[in-house]
Amino acid sequence: MPDDSKKFDVDVLIIGGGNAALAAALSAREQGASVLVLEGAPKHFRGGNSRHTRNLRAMHDAPTEVLTDAYTEEEFFNDILRVTGGQTNEPLLRSTIRASATCTEWMKQQGVRFQHAMGGTLHLGRTNAFFLGGGKAMMNAYYASAKRAGVRVLYDAEVIDLEIVDGEFHSATAMIEGKPTRISARALIAAAGGFESNIEWLKEAWGPAAENFLIRGTPYNMGKVLKRLIELGVQSIGDPTQGHCVAVDARAPKFDGGIVTRLDCVSLGIVVNKNGQRFYDEGEEFWPKRYAIWGRLVAQQPDQIGYCIIDSKAMGRFMPSVFPPSKANTIGELAKAVNLPVAEVEATVKAFNDAVQPGTFNHAILDDCKTSGLKVEKTHWAVRIDEPPFYAYSLRPGITFTYLGVKVNDRAEALLTNGKTARNIFAAGEIMAGSILGKGYAAGFGVTIGTVFGRIAGTGAAKLALRPTGSNAKEEVSLNAAN
Numbered sequence: 001m002p003d004d005s006k007k008f009d010v011d012v013l014i015i016g017g018g019n020a021a022l023a024a025a026l027s028a029r030e031q032g033a034s035v036l037v038l039e040g041a042p043k044h045f046r047g048g049n050s051r052h053t054r055n056l057r058a059m060h061d062a063p064t065e066v067l068t069d070a071y072t073e074e075e076f077f078n079d080i081l082r083v084t085g086g087q088t089n090e091p092l093l094r095s096t097i098r099a100s101a102t103c104t105e106w107m108k109q110q111g112v113r114f115q116h117a118m119g120g121t122l123h124l125g126r127t128n129a130f131f132l133g134g135g136k137a138m139m140n141a142y143y144a145s146a147k148r149a150g151v152r153v154l155y156d157a158e159v160i161d162l163e164i165v166d167g168e169f170h171s172a173t174a175m176i177e178g179k180p181t182r183i184s185a186r187a188l189i190a191a192a193g194g195f196e197s198n199i200e201w202l203k204e205a206w207g208p209a210a211e212n213f214l215i216r217g218t219p220y221n222m223g224k225v226l227k228r229l230i231e232l233g234v235q236s237i238g239d240p241t242q243g244h245c246v247a248v249d250a251r252a253p254k255f256d257g258g259i260v261t262r263l264d265c266v267s268l269g270i271v272v273n274k275n276g277q278r279f280y281d282e283g284e285e286f287w288p289k290r291y292a293i294w295g296r297l298v299a300q301q302p303d304q305i306g307y308c309i310i311d312s313k314a315m316g317r318f319m320p321s322v323f324p325p326s327k328a329n330t331i332g333e334l335a336k337a338v339n340l341p342v343a344e345v346e347a348t349v350k351a352f353n354d355a356v357q358p359g360t361f362n363h364a365i366l367d368d369c370k371t372s373g374l375k376v377e378k379t380h381w382a383v384r385i386d387e388p389p390f391y392a393y394s395l396r397p398g399i400t401f402t403y404l405g406v407k408v409n410d411r412a413e414a415l416l417t418n419g420k421t422a423r424n425i426f427a428a429g430e431i432m433a434g435s436i437l438g439k440g441y442a443a444g445f446g447v448t449i450g451t452v453f454g455r456i457a458g459t460g461a462a463k464l465a466l467r468p469t470g471s472n473a474k475e476e477v478s479l480n481a482a483n
Helices: 019-030 048-052 074-085 090-100 105-111 135-148 199-212 222-232 287-299 331-337 344-357 428-436 447-465
Strands: 010-015 036-038 055-057 128-131 152-154 158-165 166-174 179-190 241-247 268-275 305-311 326-328 390-402 413-415 421-427
Touching: 010 019, 010 447, 019 036, 019 048, 019 135, 019 179, 019 428, 019 447, 036 179, 036 268, 048 105, 048 135, 055 105, 055 326, 055 447, 074 090, 090 447, 105 447, 135 152, 158 179, 166 421, 179 222, 179 447, 199 287, 199 390, 241 287, 268 344, 287 390, 326 331, 331 344, 331 390, 421 428, 421 447, 428 447
Parallel strands: 010 036, 010 179, 036 152, 179 421
Antiparallel strands: 055 128, 158 166, 166 179, 241 390, 268 305, 305 390, 326 390, 413 421
């Protein structure tokens, strides 16, 4: 039974401790609401997957202090439309994009610092604002701002149950100092992430293949709050097999490897499976728009493993993994070093080299370097792999976050299975990202969704909680309010 000897009663209760949760907490405090944040992780692990983020994708019509040129609504929209294959909610997507234009300035007000635009293989200097010090520095700034604002945070506070009656939130039960404790609030914001750390749930969707998945982020995103919301009548959205899944170094740890285990060399070489065969176009699109498909592609290969093969010409053109690649003076020796069938890999590389057409290599554009005559063509950046030494990185699917979540409207309010809107339940971040992302990903867009919906949820929840008792008037706080 919950321990009612230690009672918490607040205006706004926020479950989660990452970017979306703190954006919500700070926004709720801006409205004058009392706020309690329940972070299921210990203090030194606070921040969820946001600790590993680096940047925010933001619309802007002119250069800013941290972004070059312009990144218009239409270009932003088309980028997301392309990576999702049209599996998105256009009104929500467009509103999110418009609201992103104000995010960097709001984040600066909370103490978040940005660095100068990045160049190189990422092609992100125009579209993405990078945090100085990365995601952990961003989260530290948020928590410092929250402390100054009077937001209360409890760590090691795992939520184990929710009390929701007829679509209305009453209380949550969390483990506080080892005891189940009931916490009541006038509004709830669920920002506890997806279920990517729950291997058993991943296996329900993917089957035994999920055993080979590596989890790039926090081990604390078990999806318990998500599952309980769905059980209690909140409408779910999204495919459990879809998510932000990238190719990471196969030597990465099972959990929490973060950005340093990601491999960005795919577009500069070829990728083969355990049988030494290519299986997809490595030059299909710029890396920030297409890198997130490679985790899924590797997941579909035998034993969920792949190998990226490059030569000396590619070295220095990409951000390497934290682990060094395998190295050899011949393709055959390289194949042997990574336990691939030598004859098959040699044949694959020879066929690729023979198919490369004359062109002018330019990794900054969709160049004219391509192959011709292969079953799986490489459409850009196809350069012969012929300059020793040769290198190989082993790849595994790296799950960042899942897209099965709760469905929300443009006010970040949870929608119920009976077709109604929850009276006082809001959601922000990964737990509702499936409302916009049906599949695919573009770099920095998860932080955008979390920041935008966190601000909207925090503002809306606070205004609802502070509404005079007995009032039926519901203030309209939508995505457009962030503008």
